Amino acid sequence: MDSSREQIPVFLDGGVRHGADVFKALAFGASGIFIGRPVVFSLAAEGEAGVRKVLQMLRDEFELTMALSGCRSLKEITRNHITT
Template identity: 75%
Template sequence: MPLLDPEDSRLAVENGAAGIIVSNHGARQLDYVPATISALEEVVQAARGQIPVFLDGGVRRGTDVFKTLALGAAGVFIGRPVVFSLSAAGEAGVSNVLKMLRDEFELTMALSGCSSLADITRNHVVTADEKLGVMPSRL
């Protein structure tokens, strides 16, 4: 079930959803929706660990995967980099982009002192709002 709002996350859990995908549908339909990474943490908290939460949208680098996991996602969906690499170089392009993402992710883990996925925690990221001392806003 794709969503952005924490209340929708609570409803998804209550109504038996198997998982949640935090998605703004590429922000193609509504140009004012928040970035998926901005909504992720509140949606994860609202799910209370009862179902997995995934992120779809905006993942372009291995550091994006790391940040997403640190904010509580169970995993990510990678669309545009795969589609673009497929159109540019076919199967080899997809293999290359996935290898690049994995290599960047593993380097980010190493530089952050994480030897396993379990080592990645919220303490590894600072949001833009936290840097500015701004309280997060709701949708």
């Protein structure tokens, strides 16, 4: 996916439950990530406040994953950060 990354945007939709999922998707070359189910569930459960809460939680987890990986910017996230 790296060779086409700059030419064709690739988006991930589905399976995003944690900030680390966002990090992994970006490391594998995704241009962006859609977050549907967590937002819809939190909206149904707690309304707008629930959506704000879940988005903040995802952001906090993502920022923690970046910090633990030594990444200070999105451009520093690479496939080298992923081990299988």
